[in-house]
Amino acid sequence: MVNGIRARFPEPLGMNDDPHNLPVDDASEGTQQIPDPARRRLLLGGAGLAGAALAAGAVHATGRNRDHGRYHGQVVLITGATSGIGEATAHAFAREGAKVCFCGRREARGAAVEAAIREAGGDALFVQADVRDEDQMKALVVRCVERFGGLDIAFNNAGIEGPRGAFDEIDVDGDNSYLDVFRTNVDGVFFAMRHELPVMRRAGHGVIVNTGSMLSHRGSRFAGAYAGSKHAVIGLTRSAAAAEAEHGIRVVSVSPGGVETELLRRFLGGSLEGAGRNNPMGRIAQPYEVADVVLNLVAPENTFLNGDDVKVDGASSA
Numbered sequence: 258m259v260n261g262i263r264a265r266f267p268e269p270l271g272m273n274d275d276p277h278n279l280p281v282d283d284a285s286e287g288t289q290q291i292p293d294p295a296r297r298r299l300l301l302g303g304a305g306l307a308g309a310a311l312a313a314g315a316v317h318a319t320g321r322n323r324d325h326g327r328y329h330g331q332v333v334l335i336t337g338a339t340s341g342i343g344e345a346t347a348h349a350f351a352r353e354g355a356k357v358c359f360c361g362r363r364e365a366r367g368a369a370v371e372a373a374i375r376e377a378g379g380d381a382l383f384v385q386a387d388v389r390d391e392d393q394m395k396a397l398v399v400r401c402v403e404r405f406g407g408l409d410i411a412f413n414n415a416g417i418e419g420p421r422g423a424f425d426e427i428d429v430d431g432d433n434s435y436l437d438v439f440r441t442n443v444d445g446v447f448f449a450m451r452h453e454l455p456v457m458r459r460a461g462h463g464v465i466v467n468t469g470s471m472l473s474h475r476g477s478r479f480a481g482a483y484a485g486s487k488h489a490v491i492g493l494t495r496s497a498a499a500a501e502a503e504h505g506i507r508v509v510s511v512s513p514g515g516v517e518t519e520l521l522r523r524f525l526g527g528s529l530e531g532a533g534r535n536n537p538m539g540r541i542a543q544p545y546e547v548a549d550v551v552l553n554l555v556a557p558e559n560t561f562l563n564g565d566d567v568k569v570d571g572a573s574s575a
Contacts, residue, residue: 326354327552332405334398335359336388336449337415339366341518342468345544346412346551351379353552355410358401360386360393380405388415388445389437391452398452408456410555413449414468416442418520419483427482435482442486446493450508454501462505464555467494469512471570487512491566498564507563509554514570515541538571 333350337343339361347357351374359381361367367383374381384400386393402408419438420427428434446467457463472484473491491510498508515532522529533540550569554562568574 324354326352327556328410329354331355331409332401332407333357333410333412334401334408334449334453335412335414336386336394336397336445337361337468339363339370339383341520342513342516342544342547343412343414344370346414346548347381348374348377348379349545349548349552350410351377351381355380356405357381358384358397358405360384360388360397361415362387388448389440391444391448394445394448395452398449398456402456407460408453409460409463411449411453411457411463411465412468412551413446413453413465415445416468416486416520418523419480419486421479423479424481438482438486439489442483443489443493446490450493450497454497454506457506458501458504463507465497465506465508466551466554467508467510469494469510469566471512471514471568471574473510473512473566474568474574494566495564502563507555507559509562509564510566511547511550511554512566512568512570513542513547514568514573516547517541517543536571536573537575540571542569542571 328350331350331354333347333355335343335347335350335357336359338347338357338359343359343361347359347370351357357374357379359367359370360383362385364385367385371381371383382400382404384397386397388394398408417433417438419442420433420435430436450465450467453463453465457465467490469490470483470487472480473487475484477484491512494508494510501508515536517529529541547569550567553559554567
């Protein structure tokens with residue numbers, strides 16, 4: 258027990274350790290201690306509409322002056338921000354004074370997240386868009402620049418879990434197929450950078466963060482398509498960093514382990530029970546914990562951090 262606070266996390270079951278390397282996580286039985294600040298941030302960064310509502314109320318309670326936030330006046334674009342890590346990051350940037358433009362495919366969810374950010378005193382714009390469609394990615398960037406006057410930071414986060422099974426068992430095309438996971442996780446990042454980079458070049462500065470995974474660094478017996486797509490994200494990140502450094506643009510990636518999100522829940526068949534079993538910290542991450550890393554990666558003092566990938570996995574890869 259730390260400072261008298263006990264937080265509940267799921268009790269592990271016997272699971273293959275692959276799920277712990279996906280960007281989503283677990284919360285079931287059992288207890289684990291976390292400090293007071295972390296418990297407060299848990300309320301601020303929870304995923305989903307309930308999390309957005311909690312975030313709105315909690316931010317009002319803090320009375321933070323956004324005019325003095327770390328990213329006051331910065332324009333941030335986030336893909337896949339209607340839930341999970343993306344939603345938590347949108348709230349985090351808005352709390353720090355940034356103007357946030359974000360996309361997702363679910364119109365109702367996007368509108369709810371935008372409303373929650375605005376209710377908490379932030380500035381946000383939701384644009385319904387599918388990252389698999391280049392025209393929609395171009396339109397997203399155009400809307401962002403038209404509304405907020407530029408683009409300083411991009412977090413290309415949208416992704417899907419993809420099919421499970423051996424290569425000769427999974428569907429090649431269609432929803433949640435081999436091609437669908439690559440169109441979303443790889444093409445989505447490529448299309449986004451393809452239209453973000455020219456804006457940043459004209460400004461002479463910018464930072465892009467792409468979402469990888471612990472499966473960007475290893476194989477998987479049952480998630481080969483997903484692992485392959487996330488390996489590709491690292492390749493795109495490093496290539497863009499090498500090409501764009503001369504223009505004052507940094508490109509990095511973040512690779513979460515297990516995170517408590519809808520994506521992980523779907524990937525594990527509807528339950529997150531036991532997802533943190535093999536993590537040295539005995540749990541999976543909360544979305545806000547990844548969001549904090551993203552905010553730190555784009556900080557102006559990290560001027561020489563470029564082309565690298567930062568693992569956020571609670572030492573599971575150690």
